[in-house]
Amino acid sequence: MRQHAFGRLLMKIFVAVFLFYMLMPLVIMGGAALNNSRFPSIYPWVGFTGRWFEDLWADTRMWTAIRNTLLVALSVVALAVPIGTAAAILINGIDARARGFLYGVMIAPILTPGVVIGISTLLFWNAFNAPAGLWLSVLGQVSFIAAYVMLLVLARLQSFDPLLEEAALDLGASHTQVMRRIVVPHLYPAIGAGALIAFFQSVENFNVTLFTKGNSDTLTVYVFSKTRSGITPTINALALSLIALTVIGAIVYEITRRRAERRAMEEAAAAAAAEDADLAAAGPLATPAAA
Amino acid sequence: MTALLRRYGRGLTIAILGLTAFWLLALVVLPYFIMFRYSFRPYLPVDQLGGPNDVYTLGNYATFFSSPRTIQLFGWAFDIPIHVQIFVLTVFYSCVVTVICLVAAYPLAYFLAKMAAPRNAPTLFIVLLIPLWVSEVLRSFAWFIILSFQGPLNTSLIGLGLIARPVRWLTGFNGVVVGLVYTYVLFMLFPIYNAIQSLDSNQIEAAQDLGSPTWRTHWRVVIPHSKPGIASGCVMVFMLSAGSILVPTLLASTTSRWFTEIVQQWMFESQDWNTGSAYAFLLLLICVLFVSLMMRLFKVRLADIAK
DSSP: HHHHHHHHHHHHHHHHHHHHHHHHHHHHHHHTBOOSSSSOSSSSSOOOOOHHHHHHHHHHHHHHHHHHHHHHHHHHHHHHHHHHHHHHHHHHSSSSHHHHHHHHHHHGGGGGGHHHHHHHHHHHTTTOEEEEEEEHHHHHHHHHHHHHHHHHHHHHHTTTTTHHHHHHHHHTTOOHHHHIIHHHHHHHHHHHHHHHHHHHHHHOOHHHHHOOOTTTOOOOHHHHHHHHHOOHHHHHHHHHHHHHOOOOOOOHHHHHHHHHHHHHHHHHHHHHHHHHHHHHHGGGOOGGOOO | OOHHHOOOOHHHHHHHHHHHHHIIIIIIIIHHHHHHHTTTSSSOOOOTTTTTTOOSSSSHHHHTTTEEEEEEEEEEEEEEHHHHHHHHHHHHHHHHHHHHHHHHHHHHHIIIIISSOTTHOOOOOOHHHHHHOHHHHHHHHHHHHHHTTSSHHHHHHTTSSSSSSSSSSTTTHHHHHHHHHHHHHHHHHHHHHHHHHHHHHHHHHHHHTOOHHHHHHHHIIHHTTTTTHHHHHHHHHHHHHHHHHHHHHHHHHHHOHHHHHHHHHHIIISOHHHHHHHHHHHHHHHHHHHHHHHHHHHHHOOHHHTT
């Protein structure tokens, strides 16, 4: 038993060290944004400054890159969600032999290095005289992001009862009505999650975009080029802004979650109290423990 | 197919088939095929394309085995083509990264799934997710700052009296491994967590009640159950590492080159898309081999890995 408690303690130390390891780099990177030093570091600490944020704000190339990133991400969502959903419905509705093969082809892009996807997209569309650019980045990203959407929707489809479709058809609904009123509403949570994942995967993407982007910039590519050329703490200002956004998002989410949890617990407690009151009202025999 | 027609009618079935066909043909299969074809053709000036010199050749793959360099290994001198050496080192260090991530993530995944109070686990998850939301390039850049010669790591270690003078951390593959582990360890954590979570805690308690020591409980009960998660995590981390361009470019030294950087050079600096394709194909090949190996080793199916 003592050994067990010792094991738990070791485990807690391990978790603490791991959390420190994950978060410490972010603190150092964010801290450098406020340091009045020409190089991005927190040591030596020269003094507090806001000038890196002013530089960042005035950087028009970055704003263009952010705009491009959002445009690409929204286009990726617009393409990947219908494609992924259609693919999931297709694979769910065909017989088992074809399914295995098709499934393999569909998830291959997830298991392919981004470099390979980028190069193959570039070469393929080049054959049709489509030059490299943001549109090519969209197509390259969709090729593997659609697979994520497909997996999410497919998981959701497994809890769908096809008898509902049959019943609706028997009652005279058209195929479009069945799709719009029965299948798609059932898939909403998965489609929503798919859209979210598609968006963030697109924003994060580097490898595919690097090979297909042509002369345009997205945010990741821009930051990358910045880290290689003139290193100033402007990037740290950008990093600190992103970290702040993330942390705020996390805190809001956590508060909402805790509140929902507490409400659920209060409701459970209220229900239990009501039950006790009912039992007490039923007479002393019903609550022997109270005696 | 008839089942689809009956369920969704002709119009919707055509739309479903059309979207999927566009994806798989125009975005996946044909581009891979074109790349494969490119890799067997010589790099020619535009006016010679389609001419007598435009033939299928293994020349691009021969480039991979050319320009040997002598290296010393265990006191023996070897002649090894420089690109082969970089390729082997990339694969080797990707494996090192995968193993480190596995060793670090497994206990944490177990803690989150089975030991943490159910109330606290979600909070821990959110905290762990924060670095993931902050862009990959910025995460690598953070380590560039930390590991630099006059950076915070050297300063604190000297301050603690652990080292006497600054250490040059960014030599060889140190920086690359540190950066890759930090960037991808969470891709190992989540699949293993999912797998362990689906294990019935009663099984662990039963093993303990029967007197099994902790290590044997893990070896005989937890690990066999979480095999799909482990395989999935290994595949993800290996492929992300081997295919990474960001981390190696930021954190490598002059002596440590990554295979993806060579691919990128062929594509953009030499503008030789044919040799670039051949090299990209080799990268794809090693990833396919690794996935097959993991599937064999852990006896899992492709569907388990892609979860």
